[in-house]
Each structure stands twice: as structure tokens, then as C-alpha cells.
Amino acid sequence: MILEIIILAMIAAFLGLRLYSVLGRRAEHEEESIPQRFDAGDGQAPSPAQPQAAAAVAPARVIALDGMMPAVERGIREIADADRTFDLPSFMEGAKGAYEMVLEAFWNGDRDTLRELCDDDVYEGFAAAIDAREAEGHTLENKLIRIEETRIHSASLDHRMARIAVLFVADIAAVTRDKDGNVVAGSLDDAIESRDVWTFSRNVAARDPNWLLDETDEG
Numbered sequence: 006m007i008l009e010i011i012i013l014a015m016i017a018a019f020l021g022l023r024l025y026s027v028l029g030r031r032a033e034h035e036e037e038s039i040p041q042r043f044d045a046g047d048g049q050a051p052s053p054a055q056p057q058a059a060a061a062v063a064p065a066r067v068i069a070l071d072g073m074m075p076a077v078e079r080g081i082r083e084i085a086d087a088d089r090t091f092d093l094p095s096f097m098e099g100a101k102g103a104y105e106m107v108l109e110a111f112w113n114g115d116r117d118t119l120r121e122l123c124d125d126d127v128y129e130g131f132a133a134a135i136d137a138r139e140a141e142g143h144t145l146e147n148k149l150i151r152i153e154e155t156r157i158h159s160a161s162l163d164h165r166m167a168r169i170a171v172l173f174v175a176d177i178a179a180v181t182r183d184k185d186g187n188v189v190a191g192s193l194d195d196a197i198e199s200r201d202v203w204t205f206s207r208n209v210a211a212r213d214p215n216w217l218l219d220e221t222d223e224g
Contacts, residue, residue: 073157080160084167088209091167099216100171100205101155107218108177111135112145124206124219142184150176150196158202158224162209169216170204172224200224 085091110118114135154174177199181190204220
């Protein structure tokens with residue numbers, strides 16, 4: 006009887022050691038980091054927005070630049086490398102908003118807003134046009150119907166000065182009235198397509214995060 010108890014105890018101890026071995030190894034594996042979808046070696050292509058290698062201490066940001074011309078892509082990457090706060094989608098949203106605000110300010114003769122959004126040369130051009138319009142007693146009754154397309158036209162980094170030109174394709178209804186309120190040009194019923202290339206600039210070494218409109222041209 007005692008012999009049987011000893012044998013059973015030895016069998017139980019043996020099974021316990023085997024069970025611990027299996028469960029212990031499984032627990033160790035479960036504590037290991039689980040490979041993510043875009044980790045290297047899982048057979049998946051890396052995401053355009055994720056760096057391929059995690060070995061670097063501070064991997065460079067990867068910006069999705071699908072469909073851009075090589076020169077434009079190179080310029081955007083140089084700007085992003087020089088300015089670690091630069092975010093392309095945010096810039097494009099800001100450029101679109103600036104386009105709308107500058108147009109409204111110019112149409113309404115709002116010099117203060119133009120001064121905040123434009124550099125000196127562009128501001129002086131807008132102010133001179135407003136002065137001439139007011140001298141004739143004309144007012145603008147324009148309306149931005151929609152922005153059809155917003156696309157980067159060019160990008161460059163000259164020392165610390167970043168410059169990005171954006172093409173805006175928009176539908177605008179334009180009316181000019183004289184001092185008596187009579188329509189002298191345009192119609193609110195017929196929107197026309199406007200193609201503008203506006204260049205925004207910023208010193209990437211400056212604390213001010215704002216970009217200024219420093220050039221306007223037709224697209």
C-alpha cells in the first residue's frame with residue numbers, strides 16, 4: 006500500500022512538472038509582443054504612413070505623396086525634414102482656408118485680414134487694387150461657389166525658407182456694382198472657373214507656425 010502511494014506521488018510529481026513546462030512556455034510566449042499588421046516579416050506590405058523599420062531610435066516620418074511629380078515630392082520631403090512639425094494634410098486644409106479668407110477679405114476691402122495673411126508685396130498689391138476700386142466707387146458682390154480642386158503645384162526649401170505653391174480650381178460668381186448699385190460687370194447667375202496658383206512661405210526656423218501668402222498667379 007505504501008509502495009503504491011509512493012508510485013502515485015512520483016507519477017503526480019512527474020505530470021506536474023510536464024504541465025508546468027508546457028504552461029510556463031506558453032505564458033512566456035504570450036508575454037512576447039504580438040506582431041502588428043505592418044510589422045516586418047509578416048508578409049504584409051508596410052503602410053505608406055508607417056516607417057518600415059522599427060530599429061531606429063527616432064525613425065523619420067513618412068509622408069504619403071502619391072501621385073506627385075518627383076520635384077514636388079523632393080521639395081515636400083526636404084521641408085518635412087527641416088520642420089518636424091510640418092504635416093501635409095494640415096497644411097493643405099490651412100491653404101484652402103486661407104484661399105477662402107483672402108478672397109473674402111479682398112472682395113470686402115478688409116485690409117486688416119489681408120495684412121495678417123499676406124506678406125508685404127502681396128498685401129500692397131491687394132491694397133492698391135482696393136484703393137483703385139474704391140476711388141471709382143465700385144463694390145464687389147462676389148461669391149465662392151465651390152473649390153473643385155486643391156493640388157500642390159511646386160515645393161522647395163531655400164536655406165530655411167520653405168515655399169509651397171498650391172493650385173486652386175474654383176467656381177466663382179462675380180458681380181461689380183457702381184456707386185449707385187448698378188451692375189457694371191459680371192452676374193451672380195453664371196459662375197466662372199478660376200485657376201489660381203498661390204505660393205505660401207514660412208521660415209522653418211521661426212517660432213511663428215503660420216504660413217504667409219507671398220505670391221499669386223494664374224494657373
